[in-house]
Amino acid sequence: MKPGATLHPDVVQEVLGAWVLAERREPGEVSVELGEDERALLAQMPWPLRRAEWLAGRRVAKRLLHEALGLAPSRTQVLPLESGAPRVWVGGVAHEEFVLNLSHTRGWAVAAVARTRVGVDVCDDVDGDRIARIARRVFSEGEAETCGAFQSRETQAAVWAMKEAGLKLFIGGVFDPGARAIRVESLSPPRVTANPAMQVALLRLPDAAVAVSRDA
Ligand SMILES: CC(C)(COP(=O)(O)OP(=O)(O)OC[C@H]1O[C@@H](n2cnc3c(N)ncnc32)[C@H](O)[C@@H]1OP(=O)(O)O)[C@@H](O)C(=O)NCCC(=O)NCCS
Known part of the structure; x- marks a missing residue:
């Protein structure tokens, strides 16, 4: 038994009123446009696996924010709240209008964004x-x-x-x-x-x- 509706990789889909995007993980560190605060956080991460998953999460999140909401990756940062949950910043200002969540495994990186709380795993x-x-x-x-x-x-x-x-x-x-x-x-x-x-x-x-x- 494989329960669940199909989620097509690389396609933004609406799910329960949220936008969702899944990308297959590539080996190593993927290339993604980072802001100053994101670069500073990455610089503090010594472990290769953590760096790679963190970058994969940023990449799928920024692609989703761009494709679903039109937010330019060059102005967008995805930074952790104290809890570790991701928060979107645009042009240096915390973006209150949308809630983002993301998840990564060895195989996949997935992000979801909505106007009110959303969780994804x-x-x-x-x-x-x-x-x-x-x-x-x-x-x-x-x-x-x-x-x-x-x-x-x-x-x-x-x-x-x-x-x-x-x-x-x-x-x-x-x-x-x-x-x-x-x-x-x-x-x-x-x-x-x-x-x-x-x-x-x-x-x-x-x-x-x-x-x-x-x-x-
Ligand atoms: C901290 C935790 C979010 C990590 O989850 P995980 O499954 O190891 O990893 P995922 O890739 O699915 O999720 C990690 C992402 O969740 C987000 N996240 C972290 N803390 C969060 C929180 N408090 N609330 C919402 N999202 C959170 C972050 O974006 C994080 O990725 P990033 O740090 O690279 O930005 C948490 O879910 C955990 O460790 N739970 C274990 C609890 C447990 O007993 N689980 C058994 C379930 S059956």
Whole structure:
């Protein structure tokens, strides 16, 4: 079972009223136009894998902001809030009109932008089984059985993405309250219960699950 509607790479798609874009990761550090603050942050990052994923996130985010909202990459910066959540800056000013979120794996970089809160997460199918290793920490009583989490590595990836996208919607509360706060009720149709209530869309890339979360 591979739950989720198709998300076409390199095409901006509207999902739950948000714009979403996925790019396949390229090896090493991708080229992307960076602003002064972004260059300063990158200069402090010594680890090659972190630099590469951070750049991939910036690239897909800036492409999305350009294609969906017309924001020129030369004037746009994507800088972290204290929580680590991304914030868009245009011409040196924090952009309050839109909320951006992004996610990266070994295979993909995905960004989502909307007028109100949005969370996005991608999970490569090959990494789906990591959820089984931490099942006791992330699932509530009966949750995994009810939603069919362990049917396949694709369902495991889907559940992981739904929980992470849900946590990211809170911007700042990723570890507190933690993954149990998002209860996955069903994969088809995708449905979670959480407080505050949220809606979640589930999408499929060729070898990965993507989830997008919005306030209900
Ligand atoms: C910090 C965390 C956001 C990292 O997530 P991840 O899956 O390792 O990585 P992703 O690539 O999907 O997301 C990272 C991006 O999320 C964004 N982000 C970071 N903190 C965030 C927050 N508090 N709220 C919203 N978005 C956040 C950032 O843009 C970050 O990328 P960047 O630093 O390169 O800009 C967080 O989700 C995490 O580590 N969660 C683990 C909690 C857990 O138990 N998960 C099990 C789920 S079943």
